[in-house]
Amino acid sequence: MLKVGIIGAGGIVRNAHAPAWRKLIDRGDARVTAISDVVRAPAEQIAATLVADGTTPTVYEDYHALINEADIDAVDICLPHHLHADAILATVARGKHILCEKPMCISLEEGDRIVEAVDRAGIVYMSAHNELFDPGITAAKGFMDRDGIGKPFLIRSHEFPTTYNQATVPGRPAQATNMIGWRASRATMGGGVLIDKGYHPTYILLYLAQSEPVSVTAMTNTFVAQMDGEDTALVLVKFANGAIGQIFTGEGFVFPANDAKFHVLGERGEVYGNRRDVYVKPRGFAEPSSQTFPPDGVSNFDKEIVHFWDSITTGRPPIQDHRDGRRVLEVIQAAYRSVEEGRTVELPLSGGRAQPVEETSREAAAVTSGS
Ligand SMILES: NC(=O)c1ccc[n+]([C@@H]2O[C@H](COP(=O)([O-])OP(=O)(O)OC[C@H]3O[C@@H](n4cnc5c(N)ncnc54)[C@H](O)[C@@H]3O)[C@@H](O)[C@H]2O)c1
Incomplete structure (x- = not known):
């Protein structure tokens, strides 16, 4: 059972990522244990849609607290672009797997740091190239x-x-x-x-x-x-x-x-x-x-999130990783x-x-x- 923390609770999480995680929760393959947003209300609303066995994901306003304290194996990063590199590097430092929305980050200097850190940590990094x-x-x-x-x-x-x-x-x-x-x-x-x-x-x-x-x-x-x-x-x-x-x-x-x-x-x-x-x-x-x-009722985001789960659970490389994101x-x-x-x-x-x-x-x- 994969335990996931979602970082960011904006439009793409509400409309695409949370419904996709809900399907994996219902299959019994994942739990969303935590969600973070600087604005608490949307995070609480989305958390209420991700209840599993009576447990609601914990809401954090600070995503560093989620990364460092929550019971998670992986994060799903859906933040404004300038925060991606910081959230990725903080997550890599804790050895957790990462699915990150596009773009991976906003500068090549950040991209190089991410490639080096992910390679060293040996985690699964999947670029969320949903299309x-x-x-x-x-x-x-x-x-x-x-x-x-x-x-x-x-x-x-x-x-x-x-x-x-x-x-x-x-x-x-x-x-x-x-x-x-x-x-x-x-x-x-x-x-x-x-x-x-x-x-x-x-x-x-x-x-x-x-x-x-x-x-x-x-x-x-x-x-x-x-x-x-x-x-x-x-x-x-x-x-x-x-x-x-x-x-x-x-x-x-x-x-x-x-x-x-x-x-x-x-x-x-x-x-x-x-x-x-x-x-x-x-x-x-x-x-x-x-x-x-x-x-057919299955969105490209549904497929992307199942693919991320599959990469972590089987060890098969994701369709696009951190090097593809940098490219x-x-x-x-x-x-x-x-x-x-x-x-x-x-x-x-x-x-x-x-x-x-x-x-x-x-x-x-x-x-x-x-x-
Ligand atoms: N794949 C796609 O088709 C697709 C579509 C839309 C957005 N996206 C990507 O998803 C990501 C988010 O976009 P969005 O449309 O959901 O944006 P959004 O503005 O709707 O949501 C961003 C959320 O991040 C929160 N946030 C801002 N600063 C924060 C912080 N320091 N800590 C925690 N939360 C913080 C905001 O409060 C907001 O709820 C972006 O990378 C965007 O490019 C991808």
């Missing part, structure tokens, strides 16, 4: 791994909201696209939409690419959202095998109509689709074949560096510092500028 559990993505990945389209050439990966954000932020003008609280501030968000919503298409791109990223060229802007960081980002990633990837994300617009969430063109055809459907069009065919996965962050930090310096940035980045641009990465820059 990898969407059946459309799983099917596309399986098809590509079976060499269904041959070598990939172009890979596009998108993420936009499905509805406009109606919340307002104290001290900022009321508009339909205002960002909630900590997401409006670069200090607590770690950037803009790219490190938040854009984290999903970035890990999906890296997951599908079958090659290491070698350079990054990006453009961002803030068009409508009331936030310090960008509300729109377009990033080009060049891979070692020559493939070109594109990440497109925004906070101020709903998902572009009729646009596939991911689209891969390769030497023998294309595979594209959305969370619950996948299309395959071999080269030379006019129409694709398709597969649709109807809703996604590295592409995002390279994109921010590219915007700041107006140039293509080569990977790997070391300690957040960009490598000098080599001639090879200028091709990607030429694609961005349309020259």
Whole structure:
């Protein structure tokens, strides 16, 4: 029986993580023994939904107290981004397993410290890359791994909201696209939409690419959202095998109509689709074949949390670990560096510092500028 402490009691816990843990509690495989939030009321409300055998999870206002004092084997971290590294490192120091929401942290210096500490502690660290559990993505990945389209050439990966954000932020003008609280501030968000919503298409791109990223060229802007960081980002990633990837994300617009969430063109055809459907069009065919996965009451978060439990109980490595979390962050930090310096940035980045641009990465820059 896995004993878990949830850190943070905001939207993602209420809507996704707590219901997923509830299912594991009902299966008899887990207990949520503790939950923490600086604001007590939402933590108490969520705790009331996680009662097991008449016992309610203990509520802590200080997550360090939860990590150090609660009866737990693992934590599920769902905090604002600037607190992730602190919560992860405090948990690693106690030798507990970790599931952490995206992004792993907000700087590569933090990322390097986390990689080193997790490796040393030998715990299970799972990056909560929930969209990898969407059946459309799983099917596309399986098809590509079976060499269904041959070598990939172009890979596009998108993420936009499905509805406009109606919340307002104290001290900022009321508009339909205002960002909630900590997401409006670069200090607590770690950037803009790219490190938040854009984290999903970035890990999906890296997951599908079958090659290491070698350079990054990006453009961002803030068009409508009331936030310090960008509300729109377009990033080009060049891979070692020559493939070109594109990440497109925004906070101020709903998902572009009729646009596939991911689209891969390769030497023998294309595979594209959305969370619950996948299309395959071999080269030379006019129409694709398709597969649709109807809703089955099991969310990608349900699958993610079962997967985390499975990794701890069986010793099988998680689908994405701390190194994958750092790898996604590295592409995002390279994109921010590219915007700041107006140039293509080569990977790997070391300690957040960009490598000098080599001639090879200028091709990607030429694609961005349309020259
Ligand atoms: N995978 C996804 O699709 C997805 C969707 C939404 C959010 N998220 C991620 O989940 C995390 C949380 O996002 P959210 O939408 O739930 O945010 P939120 O603002 O709704 O919740 C954050 C919670 O953290 C609490 N908090 C702030 N400082 C704290 C502290 N020092 N100690 C304890 N609690 C503290 C706040 O009171 C709040 O309840 C972020 O990393 C975000 O990127 C992921």
